[in-house]
Amino acid sequence: MSERLIDAGGDIVMPGMINLHNHISMVAFRGLGEYEVENLLFDVMFPLEKELLNRQLIRVSARQSAIELAMGGVTSFADMYYHEDEVAIAVKDVGLRGVLGQTVIGFPVVDSPKPYGGLAYAEDFIRKYQGDELITPAIAPHAPYTVDKEQLLAAKAISDQYDVPMLMHLVEFPNEYEMVLERHPDMANYRSEISYLDQIGFLGPKLLAAHVLYLDDADMDLLKARGVGVSHNPKANSKGASGISPAWEMMKKGLDIGLGTDGPMSSNQMDILTVMHYVASVARLRLMDATPYTPLELVEMATIGGAQALDRGDDLGSLEAGKLADLIIIDRDAPNMQPGYDVYAAIAFGAYPGNVETTIVNGQVVMHDRMIETVDLAAHEAEWTEVKSRVEAFAKTLEGGIR
Template identity: 50%
Template sequence: MKLKSLVFSISVILLSGCGLAKEKQKYNADVIVNNGQVLTINSTMQIIDDGVVVIKDDQIIALGTVELLNQYQAPKMIDAKDGIVMPGMINAHNHLPMIAFRGLGEEGISNRLFAYFFPLESEMLSRELIYNATKLGTIDLAQSGVTTYADMYYHMDEMAKATKEVGLRAVLGETVIKFPVVDAKQPYGGIEYAKGFIEEYQNDPLITPAYAPHAVYTVSKEKLQEINKLSESYDVPVLIHVAEFPNEETRIKDPTQAKSPVEYLDEIGVLDERVVIAHGIHLSEHDQVLLKEADAGISYNPMANAKGATGIAPAWDMYRADMRIGLGTDGPMSSNQVDLWRTLSYAANMQRLKNSDRTIMVPEQVIEMATIGGAKALHMENELGSLEVGKKADIIIVETQSANMMPNYDPYATLVYQANPSNVDTTIVNGEVIMENRKMLTVTLDDIRDSVEQFESNIATFAKELSKKAIKSKSLMD
């Protein structure tokens, strides 16, 4: 009897094991998004109605119509009924921790950068604030459908930690500047800080480390050349502000024959394919040729530039020239937001105004710039920016049943001119669902609400007094 019982028990165990194996075998994917209007943003800008996107691990493994549901099964099925399924948007330029200062310095200060931004940061920044502000900012980004952002700031290891906790993807550039800052007590200390950060995160699945020399007028020629060599040896991007103001070349302290910041970068041998410039407002035709020849990326930040009255970048010219141009918001004190939704309409309308042509920058082109354009600007188009087999599964679902989204004749026009962050229903990054049905699954605002209230309280009094002094300062553009 004991022998028969043993045989019976073994049989039951084996049969149970077979059942589990069959259960696992029936799943050949991890997540399937179906029943949505899929904007692929591929080379033909294909739209798939009632489309299906199949995800395994961190990649898209299949894309097509409902027939795919006969070929793939997944434990996680997401019904995108009546929704627009598209690549996550890419914010190509930001200073995310400045969200801690959002809404300050709005009294009409002419020289906000030197008389307000820099003194405020010098007094108030800390590791803790940068971490908490980044966490707040990345939640804001995730809720608004931005899955990748590029940033220039300080204590990038704190930013990376917060970004990964939320689950976003980021290109994080450690700022290098000629005066002491919160994470570098010596001028240009960011160079050494960046080395450690790059070595720690160089192979991270979500974080791309980078150097971020602030600008040609705040970083010397020798340091720009040193950063260029280091970026080549580490094979990392270089993020830098260029041609944001009309008189930058007059502020360069090094002897030069260059007539513009772009010419200067080219002259000293640091303009190459690793460079991503922010703003690019005051660019000549020759500047644009140099940028294209270098294969450099550009972040067009129309809303921030309009708010700061710094000018309108020749974005339409660069787009038509097939340059690597994406969209950015700039820091949350420059446009007071980190999402791209209002930026989309600014991107189109400012170019129409600049060129006196209402036919240019149609919605399809704007969405292209916000997705694959941003990927190209960051030299990540082989992995991001479109929904194609083999690319990273960075996907958002935008609902179309709210009053502001109806009717939806043209999904591109609906997105550019009607949508807002609250219409983003689901956000997927690297194959992980980080928000679904507007509910964050990784972290919540409650996790950091107390921290936000604390730094707001700490900042308020100093910021108010600083405004009184800064408002008397001469404009940087004079």
């Protein structure tokens, strides 16, 4: 018997949710560049990263995000960023489960003065954390338009050698084929970005692809045949006007697909509860059909769907004997959860992150009665305040940074 008993009192006990795509340390920059900025990435995000990123900001910001994720009922998440060893420290401090992808990119960044230094960094990170109870180290080639063919295949070789996930942005933009073609001129012989990546031997079951907006049936069939997992991020894609994913069609074809938010500069929010109803709303509007997605299908995408996309369906994503003890308790008596005739409808269409009362990861209580139990919050707040002050001071010098 457990040393600690929690009486759920008739509330909803369910698997913890899985956020399949994030850049959690970007929370330090959340809310910047929201006014009439021509290019958020180049005009705001890149200058912020160049000036401010360091190990301390990445670690403290990751801890801030991990607290927020836990309070929203997310027990596992996949992340892509820099200095992921610092992210790992923060995530373990809070007690969440993280699939952490060290970024590989074709230009100098904070943790590598040379292009593609992330390859060596990722290999060291993987060796350090392989076998950890909470951290699954991964490699994250940023995107085909920022990573050339040889380095994509080098990243895949590391993924294969160490049997770890590989995370990447894929077919996110309407002009992405042209963007990729500049770095991969031999793609001109192929009908699509996905068919090209398949022909060079890059696609495989360890790949988790984020966004996946611009593809046809043949591309979907290729992704399914190769066992590629997909993160559907509708809030970020609509906020950034990138496009609308054919996630419904991918799900019906049997692809492993779950839900993500993207980083907190993209969708601002990091919970999965409020993504569920958005998934249905966007799909129904796109198809002009009110039938796609039952409440149960949405809850499954938020839990077991995410686990399957990470090839972790055997130990995560559902409450079954023998699986890891990652679960949450949702307040069933909250006004927005009433009358609650159908529990799945209440979760998928009615619940807010604030309805999560308890979050348990790997059998450890991370939050109970809305109180985080694993972190010295006063000490964290002191560090977080210092980070915010530095970011705010620099953001005021950027056009469009702070209005």
